[in-house]
Structure formats: structure tokens, C-alpha cells
Amino acid sequence: MEKEEWAVLCTLYIEEHLKEELSVKRLSEWAGYSPWYFSRCFKEKVGASPMEYLKQRRLLAAAREIRRGRRILDAAMDYGWETHGGFTKAFVSQFGYSPVYLRAFHFRDVSMKGEIMELSLKNMEFYKEPEELFSELCRTLTENGTEYHPEELRSIYEAASNAHKGQTRYSGEAYVTHPLNVAIILADMGADIETVCAGLLHDLLFNAFFQDKKNGCYFEHQEEMKAVLQSYQEFNQTGTCTDDRGALVALADRLHNMRTIEFVDPSTWKQRAEETLKVFSPLAAKYQDLRLRSELDDLSIKHLII
Incomplete structure (x- = not known):
């Protein structure tokens, strides 16, 4: 299997198993390569190490659930964090603000400009003039x-x-x-x-x-x-x-x-x-x-x- 092909398939595999215990060893065995070779090629093709990519996807998935009203700790534990504090630290490091904001506000209604980053770039409705x-x-x-x-x-x-x-x-x-x-x-x-x-x-x-x-x-x-x-x-x-x-x-x-x-x-x-x-x-x-x-x-x- 070509490197580019398995890198794409691996991102799909990660997406389907976000709530499971994943490691470089498990992912490299799935791909059929040594952990060192797998990690090097994955970063080359995806732009982040396997664990960095996994962490980003889990944080985004948890953020979406929290934004819809789910308890922070419940979402954090589902995606691999054992404590509220550990999850909050990782969340702040990634996004620059606390997950508490997600339960308090809808992002587009926040009045303090620049304090909170949107989860996505602006997306206009179809058929706008x-x-x-x-x-x-x-x-x-x-x-x-x-x-x-x-x-x-x-x-x-x-x-x-x-x-x-x-x-x-x-x-x-x-x-x-x-x-x-x-x-x-x-x-x-x-x-x-x-x-x-x-x-x-x-x-x-x-x-x-x-x-x-x-x-x-x-x-x-x-x-x-x-x-x-x-x-x-x-x-x-x-x-x-x-x-x-x-x-x-x-x-x-x-x-x-x-x-x-x-x-x-x-x-x-x-x-x-x-x-x-x-x-x-x-x-x-x-x-x-x-x-x-x-x-x-x-x-x-x-x-x-x-």
C-alpha cells in the first residue's frame, strides 16, 4: 500500500475509533509498519505526528459535544482524559480559552471580540446575492x-x-x-x-x-x-x-x-x-x-x- 493511501486510511481509522485507546503501536500494527517508520511517514503526509493528530481530533469532537450542552467532564472522559483539569489544560493550550465558555455562550453571540475563537471559519449560506x-x-x-x-x-x-x-x-x-x-x-x-x-x-x-x-x-x-x-x-x-x-x-x-x-x-x-x-x-x-x-x-x- 502506498504511503499516501495508508495515511488517508489511517486518518479514517482514527476518526472511527476516537473514543478508544489508541497508541502509535496499535496504529502502526494496523498499518503494517514499524512504529518509527509509521510515525515518520504519517507526519510527512498528514502534517502532524499520529498522537498530535489524534489529540486535535479528540479535542474538536469533545468541543462540539460541549457546545451542544454536554457536561465537560463527561465529554473529556469519553475522549481519553481522566480529569477535568487535565482536559481543560489541553483545551486551553489548543484553543486559547477555557471549555467553560462553550457551555455558557454560543460563539457567534459572544460580545467580547477576540476573546473566543470560532470553531470554524465563516461559512455563508447558499444563494446569497x-x-x-x-x-x-x-x-x-x-x-x-x-x-x-x-x-x-x-x-x-x-x-x-x-x-x-x-x-x-x-x-x-x-x-x-x-x-x-x-x-x-x-x-x-x-x-x-x-x-x-x-x-x-x-x-x-x-x-x-x-x-x-x-x-x-x-x-x-x-x-x-x-x-x-x-x-x-x-x-x-x-x-x-x-x-x-x-x-x-x-x-x-x-x-x-x-x-x-x-x-x-x-x-x-x-x-x-x-x-x-x-x-x-x-x-x-x-x-x-x-x-x-x-x-x-x-x-x-x-x-x-x-
Whole structure:
């Protein structure tokens, strides 16, 4: 069995046995390799050691149950912690806040901005109008304190909208809703404005786009945006890129495509899910955004076990 194949299967195995006693020895025996070789290859392909990955998945699973009202100790014990204190320490280390908050508030209703992190990145409802999505993009940038010029951002959005005019997604939505959602994800991740704008333009031939004066797109950091888009193209062609921001655009693009996978041919779901686990989840681990990594994993696992 190829390393990439068993690494994907191992993440599925872990997901199915989260509440059981798992060890490197048990996992390596399941995979048919020595513990040392298994651990090295797993980290290489998944982006975290087997025990680190297991801990993250257990904490996320417990967090979701606590958020729905389950007692902290009950959830903690189900997922392998023996004491409330031990679980709380691990939880705070991972998320930066106490699990007590999960029983007291719904995250989106918390008024103390920045004190509590969402369990997931912003996910907009289907069939939102482009103007609604653009307003949400501006709101997200403002909430995160990202500096931008509203007039210039609107100019780029309108230019992208014109470039995609007449195009639709498989869902029937205007195609520009996809780059808008990619831009919202990037803004929620805290990306700089050049990267967010690159998200708005990532499906266009950017050299022709910037050279076409009809677009009316004049941006203060236009060359930097082009560099991000060039890096994004480089990643799509080779799997690596010189500018990390190009990889962030690729991750946001993949996340939105996985969120809307139900609208494409079901025969492609498994292949897309496997590619996400093999390529994009380890890449997300590099940027240490657990929200991004966990959602990519969740969406992939969902379409591998159906």
C-alpha cells in the first residue's frame, strides 16, 4: 500500500475509533509498519505526528459535544482524559480559552471580540446575492482590523464581477459568488488585503486582467497582488510555491469547493476528498489554523465514508 493511501486510511481509522485507546503501536500494527517508520511517514503526509493528530481530533469532537450542552467532564472522559483539569489544560493550550465558555455562550453571540475563537471559519449560506457577500467581506475585514480602502476593494469586486458575467456555478449561482466566498474565508483567516483581493481574482487570467484598462482596476499594491496570483498559479501547477500567500488562496479555494461539493458529479467526490486529505490538509497544518485544517478533514472524511 502506498504511503499516501495508508495515511488517508489511517486518518479514517482514527476518526472511527476516537473514543478508544489508541497508541502509535496499535496504529502502526494496523498499518503494517514499524512504529518509527509509521510515525515518520504519517507526519510527512498528514502534517502532524499520529498522537498530535489524534489529540486535535479528540479535542474538536469533545468541543462540539460541549457546545451542544454536554457536561465537560463527561465529554473529556469519553475522549481519553481522566480529569477535568487535565482536559481543560489541553483545551486551553489548543484553543486559547477555557471549555467553560462553550457551555455558557454560543460563539457567534459572544460580545467580547477576540476573546473566543470560532470553531470554524465563516461559512455563508447558499444563494446569497453577490452584493450580500461583498458586504460580508467588508464586515469581516473590519472585524479583523485589516486595513483596506473600500472604494478600491469595490473596484476590484466589480471588475471581477464583470469578468465573470454570464458564468454560473453548478449550483446555479452567479460564478462571482465563488471568488467572493474565497475572499471571505481569507479575510476570516486574517490574510492581508493583497491576498484577499487575489482571492477575488484567482479564477482569472491575471496578466490579461491587469493589462485590460477597461476593468478600471487600479490598486495601490497591484504588483504585490500579481505576485500572490502568480504564486497561486505556481502551486496549482507544481504543488509548491515561493510565496505562502498563494498557498493560502489555494486552501481557501479548496475549502469553498469542498463546502459546495454536493453540486458536482458524485462520482468525483471520493477523488476530491482523497486529494484534500493528501495535499490540502497537510498544507493547512503548516499554517496552524486548526479551524481550516479541521473543516477540510471533516468534509473529506464525510465524503470518504458515505
